[in-house]
Amino acid sequence: MSAPLLHRRAGEVVANRPLGAYRQLSVVLPALATPARPGQFVITPPARADQVLPRTWWVAGERTEPGFGTTLELVVPDPPGGSGALPAPGDELLLTGPVGRGFGLPTTPVTAVVATQGAAGAAGRWLCERLRTVGCAVHLVSCADEPEQHVDLVLARRSADGVILTEPAGAEAALTSLTERVHPSVLYAVGPLSLSRTVAEVAAGTGAVSQVSGVDIGADGLCGHGLCGACDLPLHESAGSGSTVRPCAEGPVLRGGLVDWEAAQ
């Protein structure tokens, strides 16, 4: 048991501002021992006392300043009924995390495609920035039902070499034509399982590798702690019959090719 224990810590909310259809929270914590990375998430207690399940949010950015602490950026859906359920600047926010292993970056500069959907777009944009810092050419495919639900397009366009907007139903077609055009070595998905499945299948069709989120962080009905089994996904038979993975504990980022998406429904 060499890994440090995951403990809930108190952070201080220093900003809560609108970001299109979302809110961006900035939370200051004691300095993290290891830097956060895209694909990690945080777990925070339920918004109200009569709720049982915690909330899970993607980490959308991190900045650590020695002697000051770590600021985590969290982009979260605007809760129904206004932002009342979200903490205000100056409030304390209890957080576990950043949790999980996050996305791996290529060791050589290659062409990469990042697909995102909804609030996860902020984590996707952060991933694009990281890919660019290691020399990759990055194309972002942002999926949303409504135009204003794409996260922060101005910044996204600065973080990627190309940005394609589509509705979720058009993701497969957009990804297929993009991969035919730019021949990526790696495809990433951060968002709901339907998007992860699409990206895994498009990657498999072109022989590229895929790294996808195995649990829809931010969705209802999750514990995020690896204890409830709500996020379990079946693996291909080659991993042993009946093998499953528990993405919130073992991921959330998974190799897309390992999951039996058919059996996962």
Add this chain to the structure above:
Amino acid sequence: MSAWLPRVTAAAGCGGSGRELARFGDLAALDAVLIGPIGPPGADDAGGAGRARARLAASPSGLVHTPAPALPVEHVVEDLLPWFRARGLPVVCAVRGGTAGAVADVLQELRRSLDFTTVAAVEVDLTTDREETRAAGVLGPTDRVGPWSADPQACLKLLASAREQLPRDLLLTAKLAGECPDPLATSRAAVGGGARALVLSGSVPAVGPPRQHLVGPAIGPVTLGLVTRIRAAIAAGRVPDVPLVAVGGVHDIRTARQARATGAAGVQLGTALLADPQVLWDVHQALTTVSPPPPVSDTTD
């Protein structure tokens, strides 16, 4: 009545495989780690939930959930028991099966393991659906006939057959919940069959697809009601004197102490861990520093 009993563990289905909890605290600080539900080899378990993922839906102060996926016994034997034994951690195996044969198979597999020495107790789930074999040629091979706990005779046989599979001195417990129509009769039968402690859950059947249950703080009073009733029956000599474990709505130090004051020797934490696994250690700490539960004679009817 001084049988060893862990003061607090996770409830079956709320502690992952036990190993996930190690990310949040030192398992060695606890009395034991509960793993389960453990199901028969192969994909399908009792109740047909198989390895289907659990589904949780929020409800005021609670959670409506489908049965947690069962851990296949071969996974427990190959991966989990060695891990726990290597660390010297006592384990409670929570076992679930639709027939006495299925439960006996699981116990046999566990017992055959070289790491069985780390198993400190076995909990048999009476809340799950019982299956009966049909006459050949009629539809499917088995029929669901409602929960075990609805049939005291079947519980007696199930526990007796489980008892036979296990070393004489190993703690065997039986778990029943809010679906049980006659908790006194079922408790008597379970103890008659060989259970040495009863796990009482306030979890109640809920709306939606079959086998959905309501759990969480909302059912705390149901759990305490069940504990009070069985305690009173023990005091009146209508149920043999065994320790009780309360599960359902025990979600913090206060409710754990309340359960102890009501007469439970141990508690299990369920949904509380989903929100904050640290509560397991907090409650353990709190229960370590309080006096043991009151003797039976203190319980009023």
